[in-house]
Amino acid sequence: METTTTYVLLGTDGRLTDDPAARDVTPELCRDLYRDMVLARRVDSEAYHLQRQGELGLWLQSLGQEAAQVGSIRAIRDSDPVFPSYRDHAAALCRGIGPEALLAQWRGVRQSGWDPAEHRFGVYTLVLGAQLLHAVGYAMGVQRDGSDDVVLAYFGDGSSSEGEANEAFNWAATVHAPVVFFCQNNQWAISTPTGRQFGAPLHRRAAGFGLATELVDGNDVLGVHAATRRAVEAVRRGGGPALIEATTYRMAGHSTSDDPTRYRTAAELDHWRARDPVDRLRALLDDRGWADGAFLADLDAEADALGAETRRACRALPDPDPTAMFDHVLPGGSPTVDRQRDAYAAYLASFEDAVEEAR
Numbered sequence: 376m377e378t379t380t381t382y383v384l385l386g387t388d389g390r391l392t393d394d395p396a397a398r399d400v401t402p403e404l405c406r407d408l409y410r411d412m413v414l415a416r417r418v419d420s421e422a423y424h425l426q427r428q429g430e431l432g433l434w435l436q437s438l439g440q441e442a443a444q445v446g447s448i449r450a451i452r453d454s455d456p457v458f459p460s461y462r463d464h465a466a467a468l469c470r471g472i473g474p475e476a477l478l479a480q481w482r483g484v485r486q487s488g489w490d491p492a493e494h495r496f497g498v499y500t501l502v503l504g505a506q507l508l509h510a511v512g513y514a515m516g517v518q519r520d521g522s523d524d525v526v527l528a529y530f531g532d533g534s535s536s537e538g539e540a541n542e543a544f545n546w547a548a549t550v551h552a553p554v555v556f557f558c559q560n561n562q563w564a565i566s567t568p569t570g571r572q573f574g575a576p577l578h579r580r581a582a583g584f585g586l587a588t589e590l591v592d593g594n595d596v597l598g599v600h601a602a603t604r605r606a607v608e609a610v611r612r613g614g615g616p617a618l619i620e621a622t623t624y625r626m627a628g629h630s631t632s633d634d635p636t637r638y639r640t641a642a643e644l645d646h647w648r649a650r651d652p653v654d655r656l657r658a659l660l661d662d663r664g665w666a667d668g669a670f671l672a673d674l675d676a677e678a679d680a681l682g683a684e685t686r687r688a689c690r691a692l693p694d695p696d697p698t699a700m701f702d703h704v705l706p707g708g709s710p711t712v713d714r715q716r717d718a719y720a721a722y723l724a725s726f727e728d729a730v731e732e733a734r
């Protein structure tokens with residue numbers, strides 16, 4: 376398989392390469408990106424443990440993908456619309472979506488946790504690839520409004536095999552839509568490795584559709600940041616759509632229902648642990664003396680407080696009325712849905728009768 380050079384700004388040794396973008400790397404940028412990644416990792420870890428304690432129905436960890444998400448979302452404007460997949464917690468947190476909103480869907484108490492318009496961040500999409508077409512449609516609206524927004528759409532390597540993904544690439548290219556497709560190639564689609572997912576690297580396939588493409592080390596937050604900024608600026612100038620393929624690794628299972636030891640080796644995990652995105656930036660901060668003791672202590676305290684807030688907010692989420700799930704099936708309702716709601720209400724009531732009888 377022909378390969379393309381991977382763009383790297385912060386090497387695996389924690390040192391900056393001599394790429395020209397290194398001139399734009401400031402201590403403040405590094406501290407900000409480090410803080411985003413550390414806080415995201417804490418929320419992810421708390422959510423995982425809450426699931427294990429029975430407080431969440433399911434959780435899909437973002438562990439290991441923090442650099443890909445933080446680097447990309449911090450490279451766009453806060454007003455640029457984002458269409459996420461379902462593992463993009465670090466990106467969501469950067470958009471001000473707090474733990475309560477983030478966890479509500481996974482606790483099964485809300486159909487979605489946040490208002491997409493308020494955060495310029497779409498609801499999580501579990502139907503693989505569907506959000507890519509939504510993103511292109513939205514970008515066409517941006518064109519018609521005459522706005523200079525750029526739409527960012529996240530997806531995974533597995534999702535790139537969906538018809539929707541390929542339709543979205545083609546459609547975006549033909550209408551010149553202001554969209555950046557951002558693939559977090561985390562090597563696995565549940566138990567399917569990328570080697571069995573595609574025969575040519577995704578960024579090369581995307582080039583064939585007519586997209587501007589770049590392959591970047593997705594565990595290098597500074598490289599992702601620089602590459603996304605370049606791509607977004609070109610799209611904003613009217614250069615047409617782009618695709619970034621970020622090479623990263625899903626360090627946890629696919630979800631809390633998955634056991635990754637069934638299909639991948641401990642050696643593979645060790646290989647990627649040595650490329651941990653958070654450790655890599657920390658090495659640069661330490662090497663340059665850009666993070667003093669006070670900064671690190673404050674960040675520890677902030678992460679502890681956010682962890683405690685995540686646990687509190689999750690347990691405090693109120694249970695909805697069980698019949699509320701029928702509310703948004705069709706606008707204005709329908710006799711069929713009404714009958715189903717009534718039947719379900721009667722079913723629930725039958726348990727109350729049984730409880731009464733038992734007394």
Ligand SMILES: Cc1ncc(C[n+]2csc(CCOP(=O)(O)OP(=O)(O)O)c2C)c(N)n1
Pocket residue numbers: 462501502503530531532533534535537561563564565625629
């Ligand atoms: C249309 C569709 N087909 C199948 C699934 C089942 N499914 C859920 S996640 C997943 C793997 C997705 O892998 P990838 O896109 O690489 O994202 P990752 O989970 O690795 O972040 C599959 C097959 C689904 N949700 N939607």
